[in-house]
Amino acid sequence: MKLYFSLVLYFCIFSLSAQEAILEVYTEDAYPLQYEEDGKIVGPATALIEKVLKEANINYEIIIQPWARVYNTALLQPNVLIYSLARTKEREDLFSWLGPIQKVNYALYGFEGIKLTATDSFETINNFSLAVGRNSAFHHYLANKNLTNIHLINNSEQSVRMLLANRVDLVTGSDLYFYEACQKQNLDCSQIKPIFPLKDLEVTLYLAASKKTDIEIIKRIQVAFDKIKSQAMSDPLLR
Numbered sequence: 001m002k003l004y005f006s007l008v009l010y011f012c013i014f015s016l017s018a019q020e021a022i023l024e025v026y027t028e029d030a031y032p033l034q035y036e037e038d039g040k041i042v043g044p045a046t047a048l049i050e051k052v053l054k055e056a057n058i059n060y061e062i063i064i065q066p067w068a069r070v071y072n073t074a075l076l077q078p079n080v081l082i083y084s085l086a087r088t089k090e091r092e093d094l095f096s097w098l099g100p101i102q103k104v105n106y107a108l109y110g111f112e113g114i115k116l117t118a119t120d121s122f123e124t125i126n127n128f129s130l131a132v133g134r135n136s137a138f139h140h141y142l143a144n145k146n147l148t149n150i151h152l153i154n155n156s157e158q159s160v161r162m163l164l165a166n167r168v169d170l171v172t173g174s175d176l177y178f179y180e181a182c183q184k185q186n187l188d189c190s191q192i193k194p195i196f197p198l199k200d201l202e203v204t205l206y207l208a209a210s211k212k213t214d215i216e217i218i219k220r221i222q223v224a225f226d227k228i229k230s231q232a233m234s235d236p237l238l239r
Contacts, residue, residue: 023058023059023081023217024063025061025063025080025083026073026081027083027084028065029064029157032044032177032184045205049081051228052229053221055227056223067135070082074208078214079214079217080209081209083207086104086205087100088203090140098221099221101206101207102204103202104174105174106174106197106203107172107173107175107195107198110128111193114128114170116128125145125170126149128149128170129151130151130171131159131170132150132172133153133155134154137203138172139152156171157181159171164188172198175194
């Protein structure tokens, strides 16, 4: 009987602490999926994550920071969530993957007149300067292609401004948000086009957890994610 009550007490305490603990959720400003507006973090990806965590009955705080800091925090600290994280083979064993948010196609963007085509080699691409987000999927992917003419930057807004100022020849981007992000920043990107599709970097963005996150938290979020994601398919940004 003592054992029975001890077990009941243990699980009650565990459940209470799981509800009361505040889980830190890290993301970057990446319009239109997630971005800061009037002091709030909004966007369809953020709305999805909030619904999932509410369904999982988890208290949380969303923190928006430059991507390099977001990535390193989720890589090193326990009990941390991160979104929207591209799931690549290089990252597969570094995180616990909780649920898909959005499929994306990536490309190198530049001005229309640049002498580069979709059939050129990465050796040719290395003749052009390229702005890449630090610790982004692009960074890891292009580094594996032995590209050296890379300028590491903290956010996508910085890279587009560098391109418009002719400080670099190419930037990375997605068909999902490149031009929308330009419009939000009041930047004229009408002369910028996708030049070189990164066909083997077609990935899905995920909600993920740091590797040392409590397994019970992971299970609860995965169950909640499956339920909520099926209801979110009406949003074209999250299909």
